[in-house]
Amino acid sequence: MNRLGTAVLAAIEAVVTVGVGIGIALVPLTLLWGFEYGLQVDWDVFWKATGSVWLVGHGVDVSFVLGSALARSSGVSGATDPIHVTLAALGFALVTAWLAGRAGRRFAETEHRTTGLLVGTGVVAVLGLLVALSSRSAATVPTLWQAIVLPALWFGIPALVTSEVCRRRRGLPADPVTGRVLDQLDRVPTAWRAIAAFGLRAGTAATAAVVAVAGVVVAFLLFASFAEVISLYERSHAGVVGGIALTVGQLAFLPDFVGWATSWLVGPGFAIGTGSSVSPIGTTLGPIPGLPVFGALPASGHAFGLVWVLVPVVAGFASGGLLRPRLVQALGSANSALHRALGGVAAGIVAGVLTGLVAWLSAGSFGPGRLADVGPHALVVGAFAALEVGVPAVVALAAGSDLVRMPERGWAREQWHETDDDPADADAEAAADGSLLAALDRAGAGRTTDVHRFVVEETHGSTTADAARADDALTDGGRADGAHGG
Known part of the structure; x- marks a missing residue:
């Protein structure tokens, strides 16, 4: 495929990626417009709502201004002021990243991968700007520069990573930029490269294990609190179509809930409003939105809540022990207790950074007044995760022999x-x-x-x-x- 064909392919991939994300929000809102409002309201209102939801899903700050009558009837302090929503509905961002990863694999099959990446990312940036401009109104004001940058990053970074991985697996030469980076890495001493590689592998594996357990915890809480969730659905009086739209909105925030559960497993927990706290030690909640998914929140602390903090500890020890043979082999003659301990420290740092990033992405402002503080505290969660993963990893690496060893057939x-x-x-x-x-x-x-x-x-x-x-x-x-x- 020539350069022009690659550019056209990248543009199509970008349009499809943005179209799928917008369609997920637009379809239920259009059904709501037709069945619940009987086509009596201008469809442009629902388009603006769709664009705002899609932008919020990629981390774009959107300011909402409620009417004076609605603000007074809500009874919420600060409702008359502009409401800044900064809590990202990460479900839309994950859809963009997934489709971008598929596009990156296609770009890797062409001879003009860089052209495909640049054109695809540029088209997403332009579409983000168009969505932001078409969503602006007296009631919604998205931040324009974020609408250009953030959706493009959610597309460009996964596409770049997947395309590079595909090229490396096929033995294709790296592009000039990647080649320079690899040349610089080759100048680093072998021992330090082995320690850094081990830290990336072990820290990422431990973080992935904790996030996976957090996802299971969220699913279990929703299943165990099914009756309370259904009761909140009935109290909302949203109807069938409104219930579908409400469910789609909650699914968009499902990755955020997994991030909150991750912070809960690490220990510091999260907040749903200023002065509130949900942690393994105890739960303190004030007035919260009547979303059905919040019916799964624990009403109080658990007697054995701190036992869940063992999840990141076990994940750190297991990742350090299972990957210890790889580190020993990579170190070679430089293998020593000090270098292995540094590998555990590197794993803790990586786990702290990744867990803190998860907490940061799932935190922000969700409404007026006390709802301006929702989600976990990224720095605190990252520091706890670094200690809970790093220290067990150091202990596992300090063991005198490998935790996993292939059996030797000495009998025959x-x-x-x-x-x-x-x-x-x-x-x-x-x-x-x-x-x-x-x-x-x-x-x-x-x-x-x-x-x-x-x-x-x-x-x-x-x-x-x-x-x-x-x-x-x-x-x-x-x-x-x-x-x-x-």
Whole structure:
């Protein structure tokens, strides 16, 4: 595919990516416009709401201004002022990142990968600007520069990573920029590169394990609180179509809830409003929005809540122990207790950064007044995660032997060595033997190929003394046989 074809393909991929994300929000809102409002309201209102939701889903700050009558009837302090929503509905961002990853794999198959990445990212930036401009009104004001940058980053970074991974797996040469980065990394001493690589692997694995457990916890809480969730749905009086739209909105925030559960497992927990706290130690809640999903929140602390803090501890110890052989092999002659300890520290730092990033992405402002503080505190969560993963990883790496070792088959081990013998030597050896087989061998019966001798060395896990006694027995037996044959 030539450069122009790659650019066209990238533009199509970008349009489809943005279209899918917008369609997820636009379809239920359009159904709501048709069935609940009977087409009596301008559709432009629902388009602006769709654009605002899509922008919020990528982390774009959007300011909402409620009407004076609605603000007074809400009874919420600060409702008359502009409401800044900064809590990202990460479901839309994950959809963009997933589709961008698929596009990146296609870009890797072309000869003009850089062109595809630049064009695709640029088109997403332009579309983000168009969505922001079309969503502006007296009631909604998105931040324009964020609308240009943030959706483009959610597309460009996953596309770049997946395309580079695909090229490396296929053995294709790196592009000039990546090549320069790799050249700079090659200048770093081998020991430090091994420590950094171990930290990235172990820290990422531990963080992924904690996030996976957090997802299971969220699913379990929703299942266990099913009755309360349904009760909140009934109190909302949203109807069928409104319930569908409400469900889609809550699904868009599902990654945020997993991020909150991750912070809960780490220990500091999260807040739903200023002065509130949800942690393994206890739960303190004030007035919260009547979203059905909030019915799954624990009403109070659990007697064994701190046991859940063992999840990141076990994840850190397991990742350090399972990846210890790889670190030892990479260090080679530089393997020492100090270098292994530094590997554990690196794993803790990586886990702290990644967990803090998850907490930061799932925090922000969700409404007026006390709802301006929602989600976990990124720095506190990251610091706790670094300690809870790093210290167990150091302990696992300080172990004297690997936690996982492949079993050795000492009871039956055979080694085959093939040697090419000279036919003259074989005939001379056969002449020394007076058996019938030797006579046939001297006559050349059945000899069609060169002679290959296989020497089998078999070990049965016996001790050295047993092996010596076995060799003496074989030697004596051979001498007896020779005497008998003579």
